[in-house]
Amino acid sequence: MEIEKFHYDNKVVKYFAIATVVWGAIGMLVGLLAATQLFAPEANLGSEYTTFGRIRPLHTNAVIFAFVGNAIFAGVYYSMQRLLKTRMFNDALSWINFWGWQLIILSAVITLPMGFTSSKEYAELEWPIDIAIALIWVVFGINMIGTIIKRREKHMYVAIWFYIASFVTVAVLHIVNSFALPVNFMKSYSAFAGVQDALVQWWYGHNAVAFFLTTPYLGLMYYFLPKAANRPIYSYKLSIVHFWALIFLYIWAGPHHLLYTSLPEWAQALGTAFSIMLIAPSWGGMVNGLLTLRGAWDKVKEDPILKFMVVAITAYGMAVFEGPMLSLKSVNAIAHYTDWIVAHVHIGALGWNGFLTFGMLYWMIPQMWKTKLFSRKLANTHFWLGTLGIIFYALPMYVSAFTQWLMWKEFTPEGILQYPNFLSTTLQIIPMHMLRAFGGLLYLLGVFVMVYNLIKTAKAGNFVANEAAEAPALEKVVSKGKEYWHRVWERKPIFFTLLTTVAILIGGIFELIPSFMMKDNEATKIEAVKPYTPLELEGRDIYISEGCVGCHSQMIRPFRYETERYGEYSKAGEFVYDHPFLWGSKRTGPDLHRVGEKYPDSWHFNHMYDPRSMSPGSTMPPYPWLLEQPYDLEGLPDKITVMRKLGVPYEEGFEEEVQANAMAQAEGIVKRLEADGIETVPEAKIVALIAYLQRLGTDIKVADK
Amino acid sequence: MNILVILIIVSLIVAGGFLVAFIWAVRSGQFDDASTPSYRMLWDDATTKKEDKKSNQSTNHKQESHGN
Numbered sequence: 001m002e003i004e005k006f007h008y009d010n011k012v013v014k015y016f017a018i019a020t021v022v023w024g025a026i027g028m029l030v031g032l033l034a035a036t037q038l039f040a041p042e043a044n045l046g047s048e049y050t051t052f053g054r055i056r057p058l059h060t061n062a063v064i065f066a067f068v069g070n071a072i073f074a075g076v077y078y079s080m081q082r083l084l085k086t087r088m089f090n091d092a093l094s095w096i097n098f099w100g101w102q103l104i105i106l107s108a109v110i111t112l113p114m115g116f117t118s119s120k121e122y123a124e125l126e127w128p129i130d131i132a133i134a135l136i137w138v139v140f141g142i143n144m145i146g147t148i149i150k151r152r153e154k155h156m157y158v159a160i161w162f163y164i165a166s167f168v169t170v171a172v173l174h175i176v177n178s179f180a181l182p183v184n185f186m187k188s189y190s191a192f193a194g195v196q197d198a199l200v201q202w203w204y205g206h207n208a209v210a211f212f213l214t215t216p217y218l219g220l221m222y223y224f225l226p227k228a229a230n231r232p233i234y235s236y237k238l239s240i241v242h243f244w245a246l247i248f249l250y251i252w253a254g255p256h257h258l259l260y261t262s263l264p265e266w267a268q269a270l271g272t273a274f275s276i277m278l279i280a281p282s283w284g285g286m287v288n289g290l291l292t293l294r295g296a297w298d299k300v301k302e303d304p305i306l307k308f309m310v311v312a313i314t315a316y317g318m319a320v321f322e323g324p325m326l327s328l329k330s331v332n333a334i335a336h337y338t339d340w341i342v343a344h345v346h347i348g349a350l351g352w353n354g355f356l357t358f359g360m361l362y363w364m365i366p367q368m369w370k371t372k373l374f375s376r377k378l379a380n381t382h383f384w385l386g387t388l389g390i391i392f393y394a395l396p397m398y399v400s401a402f403t404q405w406l407m408w409k410e411f412t413p414e415g416i417l418q419y420p421n422f423l424s425t426t427l428q429i430i431p432m433h434m435l436r437a438f439g440g441l442l443y444l445l446g447v448f449v450m451v452y453n454l455i456k457t458a459k460a461g462n463f464v465a466n467e468a469a470e471a472p473a474l475e476k477v478v479s480k481g482k483e484y485w486h487r488v489w490e491r492k493p494i495f496f497t498l499l500t501t502v503a504i505l506i507g508g509i510f511e512l513i514p515s516f517m518m519k520d521n522e523a524t525k526i527e528a529v530k531p532y533t534p535l536e537l538e539g540r541d542i543y544i545s546e547g548c549v550g551c552h553s554q555m556i557r558p559f560r561y562e563t564e565r566y567g568e569y570s571k572a573g574e575f576v577y578d579h580p581f582l583w584g585s586k587r588t589g590p591d592l593h594r595v596g597e598k599y600p601d602s603w604h605f606n607h608m609y610d611p612r613s614m615s616p617g618s619t620m621p622p623y624p625w626l627l628e629q630p631y632d633l634e635g636l637p638d639k640i641t642v643m644r645k646l647g648v649p650y651e652e653g654f655e656e657e658v659q660a661n662a663m664a665q666a667e668g669i670v671k672r673l674e675a676d677g678i679e680t681v682p683e684a685k686i687v688a689l690i691a692y693l694q695r696l697g698t699d700i701k702v703a704d705k
Numbered sequence: 706m707n708i709l710v711i712l713i714i715v716s717l718i719v720a721g722g723f724l725v726a727f728i729w730a731v732r733s734g735q736f737d738d739a740s741t742p743s744y745r746m747l748w749d750d751a752t753t754k755k756e757d758k759k760s761n762q763s764t765n766h767k768q769e770s771h772g773n
Contacts, residue, residue: 083746157746223746232743240739248723486730506719 004152004473007466008081010368012094014463016074017361019102021451023070024357027062028444034059035437038588039430041621048625049113053547057124058112063349064122064212066105071357072216073097073140076163078364079223080147083157085471089146093139100136104129115545116186119580120201122208123177127188130178137174141167148493152471156490158239162219164493165247165500169211172504176512177204181642184635187541189642194575195263195524198583203254203511210250211504213348214316217356218246218285221313224360225292228305234291240486242284247500249278251507256327259336260557261583262524262572267511268329274507275327282320289313304379308359311387315351319344334405337553337587339429343397350390350443358382358450365454371461378453385446392439400432409561417564422590423615430619526573529699531648532692534636535662539692541639542631542685544582546623553584554593554696567594567697574699577648589620596698601669602676604690630683633659665691 036043037052044051077094081087088094107129111117117124125133144167148160177200179191192200226233233239255263255271290313293300300306322344326335335341366373373379407425410418419425489496532540543549556562558569570593575581584591599607606613609627611620637655644650666682669690673680680687 153745155742155745157742159746226743226747230747232740232747235739236743237739239743510716 002473003470005468005470006087008469009077009088009091009094009465010463010467011465012088012091012098013074013078013364014368014465015098016070016077017364019098020067020070020074020357020361021447021454023062023066023105024354025444025447025451027059027067028440028447030055030062031059032437032440032444035433035440037621038619039433039437041619044621046622048115048546048623051546051621051623053550054113054115054117056547056550057117057121058109060122061108061112061124062105064208065108068213068217068349068353068357069101069105071353071360072166072212072220073101074364075220075224075360076144076216078368079159079220080144080163082469083153083160083223084147084151085153085469086147086151089143089150093143093146097136097140097143100132100139104132104136107132111186115547117544117547118180118188118190119544119547119549119582120177120190121205121585123174123201123204126186127178127180127182128185130174130180134171134175134178137167137171141171145493145497152474154474154491155487156493156496157222158233158236158243159219159222161243161490161496161500162215162222164497165243165504166211166216166219168497168501169207169215169247169251169504172501172508173204173207173211176508177201181645183638183642187635187639189639189646190580191646192579193646194578194581195572197579197581198258198261198575199255199263199267200512201581202257203251203508206254206257207251209345209348210253211247213353214250215247217316217353220356220360221285221289221309224356224363225289225309225313228303228309228359228363229293229296229299231292231296234288234294238284238288242281242288244503245281246278246285248503248507249274249281251504252511253278253323253327254511256332257585258583259327259329259332260559261555262570262575264572270511272327272329276324279321279324282323283317286313286317286320290317304376304383305359305362307380307383308355308362308386311383312352312355312359315347315355315390319348319352322347333557333559335401336557337585338401338404339397339432340401341585343394343401346393346397347390350386350393354443355386358386361450361454365457366461368467369458369461369463371457374453374456374460378449382446382449382453385442385449389439389441389443389446392442393436394439396432396435396439400429400436403432404429408565409559411561411564417561420565422565422587423618426588426619427617524571524573524576526571526700529574529576531577531643531650532695533661533665534640534658535665535688535691536695537639537643537692538631538636538662539688539690540582542626542689543692544580546626548592549582549584551584551586551588551620552590552592553587554591555583556591556593562591566591568700570697571700574697577643579643579646579648589618592693592696594697596694596696597701600676601672601690601694602678604693605673605678605680605686608686608689626686626689627680627684629685630681631685631688633662633683636662662688 033043033050034052034055041052048054077088104125108125111126111129112124116126118126123130144163148156148164179200180188181191182188190197222233222239252274253271255267256275257271259268259272261268290310293306293310296306300310325331326340326344335344362373362379404425407419407428412418489499554570556566556569563569603614605627607615607620608623610622611618636658640650640655640658644652644654663682666687669687670680670682
């Protein structure tokens with residue numbers, strides 16, 4: 001047998017590792033800033049660019065796609081070469097992958113604070129960046145599949161299957177969810193509307209959790225945990241079974257994000273059923289990881305790398321137990337729109353993704369620098385800071401969730417709401433938000449300790465950019481009669497990729513196709529619901545751009561305590577012209593779906609200028625720039641044209657009158673404000689925003705009259 | 706509502722298919738040797754380390770095999 005000599009590419013891994021740490025620290029710092037603003041809105045420094053609504057998506061994107069994304073690439077590029085006994089398929093592709101991804105992150109760092117956002121959660125980036133993401137992701141895919149094809153190892157180890165599934169699914173999700181028609185270079189409208197848009201968004205959103213935050217990390221776990229513990233994974237058989245079950249089931253679970261909304265009941269039930277089943281394969285992965293350490297717990301006591309991994313896997317187990325539980329309707333009623341969800345995702349992000357990344361870095365860096373970890377003690381310090389950080393983060397959030405929910409639903413014996421003012425429920429949980437920020441601070445401090453430790457480690461060693469390796473060439477496989485099909489698949493990467501694609505597509509198709517086939521204009525049509533006027537549309541875009549949806553939902557659920565507080569619950573037919581939907585996922589402030597005509601225009605004006613003047617103690621920051629900046633009157637006709645293409649019934653030729661129409665409505669608002677002693681101009685953003693807010697949820701009120 | 710009937714039928718067929726495939730796989734011993742791969746992934750470091758130590762001595766061998 002000929003032994004071939006080749007070199008592993010460590011350089012690209014090193015770059016990805018550095019990017020992981022740098023973006024991780026930045027992303028968490030932004031998170032800390034956002035957390036602080038929830039109890040001290042002044043922490044936005046009075047700037048529109050650092051206000052909660054705009055930096056929240058920056059934080060989520062930075063942590064998910066910059067921190068975890070780079071960690072995935074670092075881990076995949078490191079482990080795949082070794083598992084497949086070959087250098088990456090093409091060095092140029094590796095570097096396009098690296099620099100392309102960093103440029104995308106950089107563009108997010110610039111555009112999100114500027115208010116360019118599609119408002120789709122975890123997919124906020126605007127269409128040119130979406131296209132870039134798709135391209136770079138495909139580059140990664142080509143590089144990965146290419147590497148798999150030129151491998152020297154016959155069988156693809158289980159980690160590789162997880163990588164393949166992640167690549168395929170993220171590509172599918174990203175492309176479908178990003179369907180949008182551009183209005184101009186940095187503005188687009190989602191191709192889907194209302195209920196459909198919400199379904200597509202959460203089909204994407206949930207599976208971004210599944211195939212960006214879970215499956216790649218399970219792959220990394222299957223490589224780095226056995227390596228760090230120096231013992232094989234507990235059960236390879238279990239890994240096969242839980243792999244197929246996991247990727248097949250996960251894709252169906254999205255609708256559990258939309259329980260009690262105007263999403264059709266069958267879709268909600270489908271999502272719930274699959275979410276509950278999902279616990280089996282999820283725990284399969286957790287059990288497989290933890291049992292790998294069977295008989296090696298003495299090592300865990302001493303080795304900080306294993307400590308990180310054990311807590312990571314435990315956090316994964318907790319989060320995926322919580323997931324099915326949260327998809328039960330009765331539990332979901334408590335968790336949705338409260339901090340429970342925030343706690344849930346952070347157990348996953350801080351515990352599972354964060355800690356596994358740290359364990360991986362602590363293991364990988366000394367390997368590539370051919371040295372030992374500089375300080376075990378500091379790594380232990382990091383471990384405890386991080387663990388305490390997670391506890392200080394999560395526990396107050398659970399308390400906060402229950403407090404808020406209990407207050408929301410509390411009725412007096414007379415049958416009126418005990419806390420009719422939403423703000424009182426927000427103010428009650430402020431101490432919990434302070435503790436949460438403290439937890440975040442601890443966690444971030446731990447990261448800085450790690451940075452110091454890793455730099456010291458690297459300085460003590462010598463980096464091997466191209467690591468020599470040798471392995472026999474891949475033999476032509478001659479069938480020896482008794483061959484098992486899964487074994488055969490594991491040797492056929494393209495076929496394996498196709499199978500994976502089929503497995504994940506079934507769920508997606510089942511969820512999406514029926515809702516597209518339903519002519520929802522007929523099924524849910526409400527005669528009184530009319531398209532937005534041009535000024536309202538512009539106001540809606542300002543609302544989106546300021547990230548208002550990050551704190552305010554537009555979906556009143558059919559609970560007595562919600563209809564009592566806000567008014568008639570939301571109907572599917574009310575959203576048919578909403579590209580994109582804005583149902584929100586968190587209520588830091590009240591729901592706004594029925595806010596239209598509730599207050600005079602001047603109330604909204606004063607509220608945006610100084611929220612505390614209208615709602616004493618409010619944690620909403622002031623938006624003085626809305627009073628000064630003009631909206632884009634020139635751009636309005638294009639927006640109408642694009643909306644018509646998406647099926648919104650604006651009359652042909654309406655473009656000619658759009659600006660006059662908007663001006664007329666704006667002047668009406670200006671006059672009403674004037675009557676209340678407020679001077680403003682019809683071109684100010686605030687006027688458009690007021691137009692939109694006053695329209696919200698009023699269409700069916702007209703019908704009632 | 707028709708779509709529901711179709712979905713239920715199709716999903717039962719798919720689920721049944723998966724079940725049959727699974728039972729068949731277990732019966733025909735597909736998962737009998739599911740341990741070697743998990744050991745194999747641990748070996749590569751040993752080879753590399755050995756190779757690193759030997760790298761000064763191995764000369765002919767290296768050039769010969771490079772031709773592949």
